[in-house]
Amino acid sequence: MSTQHDQRLAPPGAAPQASALRGPGQEAPPITEPVIELEGVSVCLGGRTILQEVTFTINPGEFIAVLGPNGAGKSTLLKVLLGLIRPSAGTVRIFGQAPRRGNRLIGYAPQHRTLEGALSLRARDLVGFGLDGHRWGPGWFVSGGRQRRAIIEEALAEVDALALADMPVAHLSGGEQQRLLIAQALLSQPRLLLLDEPLSNLDISHEQEIIALIARLCRTHGMTVLLVSHDVNPLLPVIDRVLYLARGHAAIGKPEQVITSATLSALYGAPVEVVEALGRLFVVGVDI
Amino acid sequence: MINLLSYPFIQNAFLAGTCIAIVAAVTGYFLLLRGLTFAGHALPNIGFAGAAGAVLLGLDPLFGLLAFTIGAAVGIGLLGRNLRERDLAIGILMTFALALGLLFLSLYSGYAERVYSILFGTILGISRLDVLLSFGVSLLILISILLLFRPLLFSSYDPEVAEARGVPVRLLAVVFLVLVALTIAIAVQIVGALLVFTLLVGPAATAGRLALRPGAVILLAIALGLLYTWLGILLAVLSGTIPVSFFIAFLSFIVYLPARLIAPRWQRRPPQPGALPAAGAGLSQQASAR
Numbered sequence: 386m387s388t389q390h391d392q393r394l395a396p397p398g399a400a401p402q403a404s405a406l407r408g409p410g411q412e413a414p415p416i417t418e419p420v421i422e423l424e425g426v427s428v429c430l431g432g433r434t435i436l437q438e439v440t441f442t443i444n445p446g447e448f449i450a451v452l453g454p455n456g457a458g459k460s461t462l463l464k465v466l467l468g469l470i471r472p473s474a475g476t477v478r479i480f481g482q483a484p485r486r487g488n489r490l491i492g493y494a495p496q497h498r499t500l501e502g503a504l505s506l507r508a509r510d511l512v513g514f515g516l517d518g519h520r521w522g523p524g525w526f527v528s529g530g531r532q533r534r535a536i537i538e539e540a541l542a543e544v545d546a547l548a549l550a551d552m553p554v555a556h557l558s559g560g561e562q563q564r565l566l567i568a569q570a571l572l573s574q575p576r577l578l579l580l581d582e583p584l585s586n587l588d589i590s591h592e593q594e595i596i597a598l599i600a601r602l603c604r605t606h607g608m609t610v611l612l613v614s615h616d617v618n619p620l621l622p623v624i625d626r627v628l629y630l631a632r633g634h635a636a637i638g639k640p641e642q643v644i645t646s647a648t649l650s651a652l653y654g655a656p657v658e659v660v661e662a663l664g665r666l667f668v669v670g671v672d673i
Numbered sequence: 674m675i676n677l678l679s680y681p682f683i684q685n686a687f688l689a690g691t692c693i694a695i696v697a698a699v700t701g702y703f704l705l706l707r708g709l710t711f712a713g714h715a716l717p718n719i720g721f722a723g724a725a726g727a728v729l730l731g732l733d734p735l736f737g738l739l740a741f742t743i744g745a746a747v748g749i750g751l752l753g754r755n756l757r758e759r760d761l762a763i764g765i766l767m768t769f770a771l772a773l774g775l776l777f778l779s780l781y782s783g784y785a786e787r788v789y790s791i792l793f794g795t796i797l798g799i800s801r802l803d804v805l806l807s808f809g810v811s812l813l814i815l816i817s818i819l820l821l822f823r824p825l826l827f828s829s830y831d832p833e834v835a836e837a838r839g840v841p842v843r844l845l846a847v848v849f850l851v852l853v854a855l856t857i858a859i860a861v862q863i864v865g866a867l868l869v870f871t872l873l874v875g876p877a878a879t880a881g882r883l884a885l886r887p888g889a890v891i892l893l894a895i896a897l898g899l900l901y902t903w904l905g906i907l908l909a910v911l912s913g914t915i916p917v918s919f920f921i922a923f924l925s926f927i928v929y930l931p932a933r934l935i936a937p938r939w940q941r942r943p944p945q946p947g948a949l950p951a952a953g954a955g956l957s958q959q960a961s962a963r
Contacts, residue, residue, distance in 0.1 A: 467837045487839020495833040505881050505890045506830065518827030519838040523819045553885060569834070 418481055420445050420577055420609045421466065426475030427633075428461055435461045437633035438475070443611070445576075448603045450620045450640075451613040453630035459613045460496065462630065463579045466611075467493055479577070487519065492570030496581040496613075497563060508557065509550045511565050513537050515572030540568040544598055560591030567598070578602065580612045584619065592619050599623075617644060618665045644668070677910055686796040686863070686910075686917075688804045690902040692811035693860045694872060698880075698898035699818055700856045701873035702891050703849060705881060706829040711760050712749050712850065713873045715767035717857050719745045721866040722774035724791045729777045734791055738861060741770065742854035750847030794865030796906055796917045807859045814852050825849060826887055863902075868918035872898060875925030882932040901925050 421443040428436040435458040443449055451459050464470040465477060468484035477484050479491070492515075516536060517524055541547045544564040549557060554565065563583050570578060580599065584592050600623040603610045614620060617627060617640065627643050629636045631652045636643050643649075644666055649657040657670045677683055704713045723741025724734035745766060752759045778788060790798060818825070828835035828842045836842045853873075860869045880893035905920035 469836060486837065491837075493834060493837045495831075495837075505884055505886065507886055510886055511830070514827045514831065514834070515838075518823050518835065519840045520823055521820055523822040566834075573838070 417445070419443060419478075420447075420480060421611075422476075422478040424476045426465065426472045426477055428458065428465060428470060429473045430461065430470070434633055436465075436472070436630075436635075439630075439633075439635045440475075441628060441635055441637045443609060443628075445609055446603065446607045447625045448600065448610045448623060449612070449637075450617055450624045450627045451611055451630065452615070452617055452627055452644075455615075457630040458633060459630055460581055463493070463581055463611065463613065466577075466579060467491060489573040490575055491577045491579060492567075492573060492575030493579045494563075494566040494570045494581065494583060497559065497566065497583070497586065506554045507551050508546065508554055508565050509534075509537050509541065511554050512540055512568045512572065515540070515569035536572070540571050541565075543571060543602075544568045545594075558591070559586045560588075560595060563587065563591075563595055564598070567595075567602075571602070576608060578608050578610045580610065582613050582615070584612075584614055584616070589619075596620060596623060621666075640666075677907075681801075682796075682799065683906070683910055685799040685801060685804050686906050687903065689799050689807040689859075690796075690863055690906055690917075691899065692804075692807040693856075693863055694876075694898035694902040695895050696811045696814045696856045697860055697869070697872040698876040698894035699815065699891055700849075700853050701875075701877040701898075702880070702887075702894050703818075703825060703829055704853060704873060705877050706826075707846075707849070708756055709749075709850075709853075710874055712746075712763055713853065714870050715749075715763045715770075716742050716745055716850075716854060717861060717866040717869040718767050718774075719770040720854075720857055720861060721791055722770040722777065724861070724866070725774045725777035725781070725788055728783070728787050728791075729781045734787065735858065735862075738791075738858045739854070742857050743851055745770070746850035746854040747847055750850040751843070790865070791861060792865050792867050793916050794861065794863050794868070794918050796863060796909060799862065803862060807862075810855055810859050814855055817848070817852055821845065821848065864918040864921055865916070868922050871918070871922040871925050872902070875922075875929060876901065879925075879929045879932045882929075897925075897928065901928075 419442045421441075423442075424440050426436060426439045427434065439462075451462065453459055461470060465472055466479060466484055468486045468488065479488065513533070516533065538547060538550065541550055544567050546561065546564045546568060549561055549565070554562060557565070567578075567580070567583070570580075578599070583595055583599070587595060596619055599610055599612065602608050603623075611628070612620065612624075617624075621640055624640065626638055627640050629643050629649065629652060631649070632654060634652055636648055636652050638648075644659055646657060646659045649659060649668060655670070657668060660667045660669055678687075701713070704710060720738040720742040723737035723739070725737070726741075727734045727737025730737075748766065749759070749763055752762055781788070824835065824840045825845055827838075828840050828845055832842050856873070857869050860872055864872055876894040876897035877890070879897055880890045884890040884893045901921045901924040904924055905917045908920040909915060909917035
């Protein structure tokens with residue numbers, strides 16, 4: 386499987402393909418203001434405090450890994466940014482504005498699970514949801530044409546999945562489905578990409594492909610990326626900073642600043658040891 | 674056969690059956706997508722209790738049917754997405770409704786034929802007014818689904834992303850189930866409460882096994898629904914005594930069975946690269962697909 390994929394996948398750093406995302410003439414003006422600002426944000430769900438007084442700022446074009454143990458509020462944080470969960474205290478600003486549902490500047494791919502009844506859904510249908518799935522009406526009359534097809538195929542090409550366009554989604558591997566979800570998220574021409582555990586359930590070669598793909602989008606399109614992961618190691622070569630969540634608190638900074646015994650012990654409120662072995666970082670002493 | 678078709682009550686059965694087959698196939702498709710098949714089974718049973726209550730009060734059973742199915746649909750729509758919790762709640766609700774239906778039946782001392790026809794349907798008793806009613810309600814359901822089509826499809830497959838993209842997922846869930854309730858209310862008069870489920874789920878389940886894209890599944894489901902209904906009515910009329918719902922359920926089953934057992938080539942998962950391909954055909958199919 387890996388050999389086939391490697392042939393399809395452009396080598397990291399290869400020239401970007403012509404993009405549906407930023408055609409000439411619609412070049413996004415460079416943003417200098419922060420993409421995300423959180424100030425003293427707390428979130429309570431069902432009487433439980435998930436996030437407590439979280440404050441951080443993320444700048445345009447940054448590639449951020451969101452880390453932390455299960456239940457630390459990583460997915461909740463993404464939902465706050467999407468306007469799906471309202472914080473109980475504090476202010477959230479996205480591109481200088483309050484979060485709202487249906488913000489086209491944000492592309493979102495939730496934690497992947499098997500799609501229901503995906504047998505009779507082709508890859509291009511799934512990706513097409515990102516373009517007009519939220520619009521009323523049947524859509525056959527208004528946008529069924531060649532232009533829609535071209536936009537979807539460009540997004541598929543962007544994630545090296547053009548060859549899968551007519552395959553039933555249920556027949557695709559975890560890595561292939563993950564590409565489709567990213568392509569779908571790209572269709573609203575977002576400037577911020579929120580990816581929840583895109584690397585879970587992927588074997589190592591597919592993990593590397595997806596990381597290279599996201600890094601390429603981040604670097605060539607100046608897209609800001611928040612990627613939730615349970616393992617920072619495969620991401621270390623590409624990320625700018627990490628946002629580490631634990632016990633409702635957050636620490637943000639360069640990996641070498643945040644993933645240290647001192648910082649994480651303070652975050653967890655318990656002794657934590659960061660161990661480097663086999664060229665990888667391991668956090669021990671707590672249930673990760 | 675031409676003679677049979679000249680009878681007005683048979684014409685009425687065909688006209689109403691056509692409307693019902695179409696809307697049941699369309700709503701059934703979304704019911705399957707949304708993992709709501711159990712709700713599709715429960716709603717007619719809940720509706721039966723409503724109809725029995727209306728009969729007891731001396732009202733048109735249709736009113737009781739509508740009140741109970743729509744009430745239950747709104748409730749189920751608000752239950753949210755947790756599948757196991759939802760199905761448990763639906764199960765409890767359904768058995769409660771069936772108990773109520775039983776109570777109403779035991780209190781009712783009148784003509785049992787009316788209740789029997791709610792359970793099993795009646796093709797002989799369909800008036801021209803029933804046909805017009807079926808037609809009007811079907812049109813309403815189809816237009817609603819056309820208007821809701823893209824967000825409904827999106828939120829059926831991926832409610833989380835749909836919600837993030839601004840689709841009112843909760844509201845859509847409730848509106849959709851009300852449309853299902855309306856479908857059931859008009860379908861009960863032909864196929865009866867016990868076998869409405871057949872027309873809702875049978876055509877869509879078979880079509881989902883055969884077609885590759887949402888639009889094709891829906892069209893195929895409609896075609897199958899029409900086939901089952903028309904053939905079912907014809908066979909019921911020819912047989913004289915056997916109810917139409919038997920034939921519809923029977924046809925639905927014998928078409929589903931081969932579609933399920935012998936999944937067509939394009940629906941089968943191609944052999945995974947790395948694993949040894951089972952046959953040369955599989956290999957070439959895969960090579961061309963990639």
